[in-house]
Each structure stands twice: as structure tokens, then as C-alpha cells.
Amino acid sequence: RPPAKFVEGGSAHESMVGAGSIVAGGWVQNSVLCDNVTVLPGSRVEGSVLMPGVTIGRDAIVRRAILDKNAVVPDGARLGVDLEGDREHYTVSDGGVVVLGKGEQALPR
DSSP: OOOOEEETTOEEESOEEOTTOEEESOEEESOEEOTTOEEOTTOEEESOEEOTTOEEOTTOEEESEEEOTTOEEOTTOEESSOHHHHHHHSEEOTTOOEEEOTTOBOOOO
């Protein structure tokens, strides 16, 4: 696989980014991105673990979350921002970690 790529001002801080991942204008902090993860412009990923093949859409926010293989967060979606709202649709641990299962798509907001 090719190395990770950062384009359009995308950046990752205090994070690990796997081979083939593309951070295109997004911002990643304190997170682990496995292979082939895509983070699109305007998005923020904080304190999360993204498994292979995850896609984060434009202007989305993902905080304190675990996203399994091939999960999709559509443009503008929010995970980990409103835990009470997240509990209605996703699994949320007692410690406030939001989990999105394998191949699942987050709800747009």
C-alpha cells in the first residue's frame, strides 16, 4: 500500500495514520487511523479509533468514537458531540465512547 497522504491542508497531531489513508483538508488529533481511512475537508476526528476502510465525510465531527471496518460518517454528521442523542441510535459505553459497527453508516445531522 502507498504511504498515508495529507492534502488540502489536512493534518494529524499526536496520532497514528495507517498506510493508504488520506487526510484531505481534515483535522485529526489523538487518534488512530488504520489502513485506507479517508477524512474529507472540514472534518474533525478527536480521540478516536477508525478501522480500515472508514470514510469521514465533509464537515463531520467524530469525538471519542470507535468506528469498525468500512463504516461511513456522511457529510456534516456528528458522533460523540451529543451523547444523549447518540444513545438513541448507536452503542455508547458508560465512559462515553460511541461505537459504529462494521459497514454501518452514521445518520446525517
